[in-house]
Every structure is written in C-alpha cells, then in structure tokens.
Amino acid sequence: MKKWVEEMQLLCKPDKLEWLDGSETEKQRLIKEAVKKGELVELNQKKIPGCYLHRSAPNDVSRTENLTFICTSRKEDTTPLANWMAPKEAYKKLGEIFEGAMKGRTMYVVPFIMGIPKSKFSKVCVQLTDSVYVALNIRILARMGKIAWKELGKSNNFTRGLHSVADLNENRKFICHFPEDNAIWSVGSGYGGNALLGKKCLALRIASHQARKEGWMAEHMMLIGVESPEGKITYIAGAFPSQCGKTNLAMLKPPESMKGWRVWTVGDDIAWMRVGSDGRLYAVNAEAGFFGVAPGTSYKTNPNAMETLKKNSIFTNVLLKEDGTVWWEGMDGVPSKGTDWQGNPWTPDSGKPGAQPNSRFTAPASQCPSISPEWENPKGVPISAILFGGRRAKLAPLVYEAFNWQHGTFIGATMASETTAAATGQVGIVRRDPMAMLPFFGYRTTNYFRHWIEMGKKIRTQPKIFHVNWFKTDGGQTFLWPGFRENMRVLKWIVERCSGKADAEKTPIGFMPKKGSIDLIGLEMPDSAMKKLLLVDKNAWLQETIEQEEFFKELGSGMPKEILEEHAALKRRLKG
Ligand code: OXD
Numbered sequence: 121m122k123k124w125v126e127e128m129q130l131l132c133k134p135d136k137l138e139w140l141d142g143s144e145t146e147k148q149r150l151i152k153e154a155v156k157k158g159e160l161v162e163l164n165q166k167k168i169p170g171c172y173l174h175r176s177a178p179n180d181v182s183r184t185e186n187l188t189f190i191c192t193s194r195k196e197d198t199t200p201l202a203n204w205m206a207p208k209e210a211y212k213k214l215g216e217i218f219e220g221a222m223k224g225r226t227m228y229v230v231p232f233i234m235g236i237p238k239s240k241f242s243k244v245c246v247q248l249t250d251s252v253y254v255a256l257n258i259r260i261l262a263r264m265g266k267i268a269w270k271e272l273g274k275s276n277n278f279t280r281g282l283h284s285v286a287d288l289n290e291n292r293k294f295i296c297h298f299p300e301d302n303a304i305w306s307v308g309s310g311y312g313g314n315a316l317l318g319k320k321c322l323a324l325r326i327a328s329h330q331a332r333k334e335g336w337m338a339e340h341m342m343l344i345g346v347e348s349p350e351g352k353i354t355y356i357a358g359a360f361p362s363q364c365g366k367t368n369l370a371m372l373k374p375p376e377s378m379k380g381w382r383v384w385t386v387g388d389d390i391a392w393m394r395v396g397s398d399g400r401l402y403a404v405n406a407e408a409g410f411f412g413v414a415p416g417t418s419y420k421t422n423p424n425a426m427e428t429l430k431k432n433s434i435f436t437n438v439l440l441k442e443d444g445t446v447w448w449e450g451m452d453g454v455p456s457k458g459t460d461w462q463g464n465p466w467t468p469d470s471g472k473p474g475a476q477p478n479s480r481f482t483a484p485a486s487q488c489p490s491i492s493p494e495w496e497n498p499k500g501v502p503i504s505a506i507l508f509g510g511r512r513a514k515l516a517p518l519v520y521e522a523f524n525w526q527h528g529t530f531i532g533a534t535m536a537s538e539t540t541a542a543a544t545g546q547v548g549i550v551r552r553d554p555m556a557m558l559p560f561f562g563y564r565t566t567n568y569f570r571h572w573i574e575m576g577k578k579i580r581t582q583p584k585i586f587h588v589n590w591f592k593t594d595g596g597q598t599f600l601w602p603g604f605r606e607n608m609r610v611l612k613w614i615v616e617r618c619s620g621k622a623d624a625e626k627t628p629i630g631f632m633p634k635k636g637s638i639d640l641i642g643l644e645m646p647d648s649a650m651k652k653l654l655l656v657d658k659n660a661w662l663q664e665t666i667e668q669e670e671f672f673k674e675l676g677s678g679m680p681k682e683i684l685e686e687h688a689a690l691k692r693r694l695k696g
C-alpha cells in the first residue's frame with residue numbers, strides 16, 4: 121500500500137500528501153481549505169447547516185462516455201459498446217498526463233468502503249486525488265477513513281484509484297478501468313461519475329467484472345422496501361437509465377388515497393446482490409449517500425429528497441439565491457434573481473437555466489426520512505421483484521411481467537431508453553441500454569447476459585421480473601401516466617403479483633394487469649388513457665424485434681442461446 125502511494129506520488133509530484141482519516145475535525149479543516157481556494161462556496165449555515173456549493177468548469181458537467189475506457193489485455197473481453205484500450209497503452213498515455221499533474225497541489229489519500237462493512241458485500245478502495253471537492257463528496261457517498269483501513273487489515277486486496285483534475289483539458293481527459301489489475305485511472309475531470317471513483321467506476325464497472333468471477337451481481341439499480349397496510353414489506357430492485365426517476369422512485373411517498381402503503385428507501389443507484397443460504401437473492405446499497413439530479417426535485421416530486429438535503433449536503437452547479445440557499449429548475453418559489461451555475465447574475469428572464477440540467481446534490485443516506493431500518497443490514501434485503509424501465513414515448517406499456525427469469529433477462533437485455541443530460545451527447549434519442557448498464561459494463565455484454573442466466577439457476581426463489589414505463593405519451597408531448605407518487609399504484613400491483621393476489625392476463629410480451637387490477641381510486645384517469653397505457657401494438661412490437669436483432673449484431677459473438685430463444689419465442693407469439 122505505502123509503496124503504491126509512493127510510486128504515484130513520484131509520478132504526480134504533489135507538493136503535499138495527506139492521509140485522510142474520515143474524522144469530523146478533518147472534515148471541517150478540508151471544508152475551510154476548499155472555501156479558501158474557491159472550490160466550495162459556503163451557503164447559509166442557519167438555513168441549511170453544513171451545506172456548500174461547488175461550481176465545476178463549464179465543460180465538465182457530465183460523464184464523458186466517449187472518453188471512458190475498459191482496458192483488458194484482450195479486446196474481446198470488453199463490450200463492443202464501450203471503448204477499449206490495451207492496458208500498456210493506457211498506462212503510458214495517462215502516465216504522461218499524470219506526470220507532474222499535481223505540482224502545487226495536495227494529493228489526498230482517501231480510503232473508503234463500498235458496500236457494507238464487515239460483510240460479504242464489502243470492497244475497499246483507496247483513491248488518490250488532488251480535488252478536495254472529490255474527497256468531501258466521497259466522505260458522503262461511501263464509508264470513508266479509518267474504518268476502511270480497519271476493514272482492509274493486512275490485506276492487499278483493494279482497488280487502486282488514481283485521480284487528478286489536471287488541467288481539465290478536453291484532449292487530455294480519460295477515465296480508464298483496469299479490471300485485471302483492480303485499478304482505475306481518471307484524469308482531466310472533476311465531475312461526479314468521472315471523478316468519484318467508488319461510484320460508477322468501482323461499484324459498477326470494476327465490481328461487475330469481479331461479480332462475474334465471484335458469482336454475484338453488481339447492478340445499476342435502486343432498492344426499496346414496499347410496506348403494505350398489513351405491515352408486510354416486499355423488497356424491490358429497479359434498473360433505470362440515468363435521469364429516469366430512480367431517486368424519486370426510491371424515495372416515493374404514496375398518494376393520500378393509498379392509506380397504509382409506505383416505501384422504505386434502501387438505495388437509489390447501485391445494488392450489489394448475492395444468493396443467500398436460503399436460496400433467495402439478497403441486495404445491499406453499495407453507497408452511503410445519494411448523488412441525485414437536482415433539477416425537477418421538489419416537495420411535489422420528491423419530498424423525502426428535499427428533507428434529506430436540508431443539511432450536510434454539497435450542491436454542484438445549482439443556482440445560488442440571495443439568501444445563501446440554493447434553487448434549481450422545477451423547485452418551488454422561482455427566485456426573482458440569483459447567481460447562476462456559472463457564477464453569473466441571473467433572473468427568470470435571462471433566457472437560460474439557473475442550474476445546469478445535470479446539476480446534483482450529494483447527501484448522506486442516513487438523513488433520508490424514508491431510509492429503511494434495514495439499509496445497513498450486512499446480509500442485505502431479500503428481493504422479491506426486479507424492475508426494468510426506461511423512458512419510452514411509444515411502444516412499452518405502463519407495466520408488464522416476465523413469464524420467468526430467463527424471459528426477464530431477455531426483457532432487461534433488450535431494454536431501451538431516450539437519452540438524457542447525465543452523459544454528453546444528444547438528448548432524446550432512443551438507445552438500447554441493457555439492464556441500464558450500457559455505460560457501466562466492465563466486461564463483454566453477451567457474457568454479462570450469460571451471467572444473469574447462470575445466476576438465475578442458483579437462485580431457488582427467483583424474484584419476479586417486470587418492465588415499467590412511466591413516460592408513454594399520447595403521441596405528442598403529454599404523458600399518459602401522472603408518474604411520481606402515483607407510481608405507487610403500479611408498485612402495489614407488482615407487490616400483489618408477488619404475493620399471488622393481483623390478476624393478470626397473458627399477452628405476447630408478458631403478463632399484464634387485468635382491467636381493474638391496478639388501483640386507480642382517487643386518481644382521475646380516463647379509461648381511454650389506461651387503454652393506451654396498456655396497449656400491446658403487435659405490429660410495433662414486431663418492428664421492435666427487428667431492432668432488437670440489429671442490436672444483437674452490435675454485441676458481437678457469444679450471445680447466449682437462451683436470449684436468442686426468447687427473441688424467437690416473442691416473434692412467434694406476436695405472429696400467432
Ligand atoms: C448517475 C448516473 O449519476 O447514472 O447516477 O449518471
């Protein structure tokens with residue numbers, strides 16, 4: 121460990137080296153330093169104690185998938201959907217950028233645990249970074265400091281993360297993963313998913329690779345416990361692409377009319393799952409905090425998130441109000457003026473957003489009013505249902521259920537969604553996003569599907585698998601389903617399918633709710649809208665199967681025969 125840190129120190133040549141212990145005194149000192157350097161702006165400590173604002177470079181506001189690489193010795197071990205670089209070339213290329221990159225700066229040694237300490241669900245990472253903002257974010261998102269050294273003990277089995285914002289030059293920005301070395305090198309970006317190496321880089325890309333080798337699953341999923349009026353809790357995991365409302369669903373507050381129903385938050389972004397000794401699938405939240413999308417978050421859409429981020433939170437690229445609090449588009453009470461995310465004066469008439477569309481809040485999960493009492497259970501929570509969902513204006517109905525695990529794997533494998541602002545590129549284009557893992561596969565996608573099929577065989581009590589779509593439109597701009605808290609109605613049907621209570625009918629794409637089996641009491645929902653929401657347009661689905669086929673071609677060789685069987689069976693059912 122010491123040797124590696126010394127080597128990296130020699131390479132990056134920081135003026136100072138600081139080993140972080142995770143204490144409160146240290147946190148206060150780091151905050152002071154960050155405020156002095158202008159990396160953080162102190163917010164109104166009376167109104168939102170412990171909260172700070174960070175403004176990133178204007179060209180560094182989202183994950184840069186085009187500059188993200190998986191570096192395995194053999195190209196065929198990575199997915200054709202990701203970028204590949206040979207490890208030797210990557211170490212050389214990035215080594216040249218890291219060379220002396222920390223001159224005049226401090227290198228922080230940040231040890232942390234992803235997953236739950238002292239459990240099978242625990243991985244230690246040591247990230248070296250020259251960003252105090254990054255160090256303070258990790259402190260919220262993971263269990264950071266002495267606790268990680270304790271967890272590691274004498275072992276050398278930890279992820280080696282090296283990160284420098286360097287000069288933020290677009291041409292010298294790379295996020296490289298070395299699954300064979302359990303290492304991550306990221307340079308040229310201070311943005312969340314690129315720089316907080318525990319999150320997407322470790323907990324998904326590196327972990328998915330490890331999970332396959334070790335027989336578990338690392339998934340881009342939120343985790344909730346849904347409590348029924350009788351007090352029974354059903355745990356559900358859900359994979360949705362970035363900015364499709366995962367955090368809102370994870371913190372959902374049911375509508376007033378659904379008395380006795382309650383949602384407990386276990387996690388909002390990353391689930392690690394293992395088969396327990398009883399043959400069920402157990403999951404934990406790999407993180408300790410939320411890195412949520414700010415715009416659109418309000419007391420109306422997500423009251424639990426709003427309560428969570430009232431204190432000890434870091435806001436990135438939001439609008440600063442005159443009273444030293446923050447605002448973003450979609451939050452109530454539009455301020456008459458403020459300072460926008462780039463530090464310029466702003467008024468509602470400025471003609472540009474006050475907050476960057478991918479602006480974020482970083483907040484401790486423990487502060488969430490709906491946090492599940494089980495969220496730190498070292499055994500995890502037993503999963504009864506898995507949801508897949510995307511943003512689809514057309515085709516995908518509100519909800520349907522897979523016939524079985526293999527069919528569910530096929531549904532996840534062929535998932536698609538319209539692109540959002542969480543990554544750079546055009547917004548609103550439909551792209552295939554298997555299991556919402558497209559930007560996060562640490563290895564070949566066809567092998568990942570095989571791993572799902574294999575895991576299914578090991579799970580004796582398999583979770584039911586569903587596909588949901590909150591975003592179907594009437595053909596224009598209007599959503600047919602109200603979404604947000606009303607999604608509880610779909611969750612209720614799912615929970616009742618798990619307990620065998622709710623009715624369904626068989627369709628070519630899966631089981632769908634029988635008329636009247638989704639609780640609509642207290643909701644004004646015309647029959648005609650519900651009909652459209654639950655429509656299976658056979659011709660459109662046949663077209664979809666053609667597009668699925670094209671996508672399979674992009675994935676290259678090695679598609680499991682089970683997935684191809686499911687594809688053929690779907691076509692048969694649609695034609696039948
Ligand atoms: C995230 C993402 O930040 O998926 O969670 O982009």
Ligand code: MN
Nearest residue numbers: 340361362389
């Ligand atoms: Mn995510």
